[in-house]
Amino acid sequence: MLTIKNLKAKVEDKDILKGLNIDVKPGEVHAIMGPNGAGKSTLGYVLAGRDGYEVTDGSAELHGENLLDMDAEERARKGLFLAFQYPVEIPGVSNMEFLKASVDAVREARGLEPYSSVEFIKLAREKSKAVNLPADFLKRGVNEGFSGGEKKRNELMQMMLLEPSLCILDETDSGLDIDALQVVAEGVNALRSPDRSFIVVTHYQRLLDYIVPDYVHVLADGKIVKSGGKELALELEKEGYRWIEGETV
């Protein structure tokens, strides 16, 4: 599914990723944990193709295709989905318009017919109900005036509509209370399937109680410094990141 080899990247001349390796197979859930400033969010942005994140070495392939050569929109159309830590607000552009544009673009790339407006409205309502967002949120500006939890649920709804093969959740737990966290985690779990993979980026172990990973990686100073099963997350929670940093020094 996703193969990252020796990935190095910098932002504004500062090296952030310093040779990262990871291999995600179909259906797997990988958690990436690490202290602040380790490069967790950078990894998500580099994979999603954000401007200003310059790859200096290494490779990243999705379904065997070189991800790093593609524009951001192309990556999304190929099945990559980044759930943002801080989804932006877009006043003046309705959620419905935005979702339709997004779904049409991705479906077109997959050779599928666009949904008719009627079909799409029905589908969008269904999904908004599934993530517990009132239907009138579809008429509002994208994320406009949404609470932190509502924004994350909106991300989840987009994920459901786009049916990506690789989902990267960037600190999806940040700013969520326990109830909202459960709603989001249930939504993610419902999307788990043998041909869909997840990279769950998080600072805290808490989220992993709900989204149980197959592998846990610790990212520190731009590299994976330790990998293990889900029990690694519990160890980290107990010992703190200084335990890892102490080991690597």
Next chain:
Amino acid sequence: MRTELNIDKALAALADQPKPDWLVHWQQQGQQVLSQTAWPTRKTENWKYTSLKSLQGISWQAETPDAVADGIRFVDWQEISIDFVNGRLVNTPKLPDGVTLHRLSDCSEAEGLTFLQKVDSERAGFEFDALNQSLLTEGYWLKVAKDIQVAQPIHLNFISSGADVVTSTQVLVELESGARATIAETFSATAEARVLVNANTALYVGDNAQLTHYHLLLEEGEVRHIGRVTGSLSRFASLSSFHMAVGGILKRKDITIRHRGEGAELSLNGVYLPKGHEVIDYHTTLEHEVPNCTSSEIFRGIMADHGKAVFNGRIHIHKDAQKSVAEMNNRNLLLSDHAEIDTKPELEIYADDVRCAHGATIAQLDKSLLFYFQARGISKKEAEVMLSFGFINELLDALNDQPVQTLLRPLLATLFAQKQADLARHIL
């Protein structure tokens, strides 16, 4: 201005037209002022950022008979449409009870002088008023009688056509006390038109009357449009006036609204969208002459390509206008490195118990917003169109005015896509 602006042919044509003495006198007065008025240059404060070069080097003439256009429809609205070609009324629709439309040329001397006096009393040193006066052969007086509520919008549909044609028009809209109406003025031009449109509108909103007004400058091509809109609000009058300018070579509109009766309410909003090498200039002045009036003004602009816009928004709170509430906001989006906006909000406050605020911003499309679209598979180009439209749509949404939205959304969607229809397919 006579040396710089060549209107000799248009003036000569005036002599051939039969008209009452009082109108001749009015024109002559204007011509005198015109010849005494200095040609505005960059050194003229009012014209600092807008050049009038595109008016020069052309011998402007009055309309010639062959320069008549067949009615163009820019909008499809369930309205009563009154059509004008180069300032001439070309149809006579049936108007609802209590609504009358008089031509200045049909007025008695007393009525005519009243019309001109009403128009004249609203002036405030705008150079092109003298041009309007000099060439004015016809005016239109739309009146809504006391307590009449007109449900259907009334559309004044102005069409320009012909080569080197200058047209001066004066519309006077008068709502008597307690009346309620929606009046939309649209300006369009035939594809080959090469014109100078000099269109003035005066709005009088009586006690407790409510006027919803649109003034949309939609001419594309070789069109210069220079004119003014004035408004006078009586006690507890309410005016909502929406403006828009797209296309053409140069568009300049001076808008002056006066609060003359206590408790009056104004909502003044506008959108300007210069692209190519177009120049659009809005000068607005809100005169709070009496206490307890409110004004809210929002103008937004998007400048693309080499497009340029000027926004000058002035709020003037007079000495006795206590408890005035006035807010003005101007936001601008620059889509290209070659685009330009000159914005200048001005507050002049002479009363001490008022609440006033103003603000102006200039920005480019937010990269983090663009990335969000792209991360969802939407192309950058489509994202730009959707974001630009959203910037204007945010204002339309805030107005919460159904006609504005049904009228303008399709128009704007087409405009933003710049002939690439698929880029606008997700707007609407």
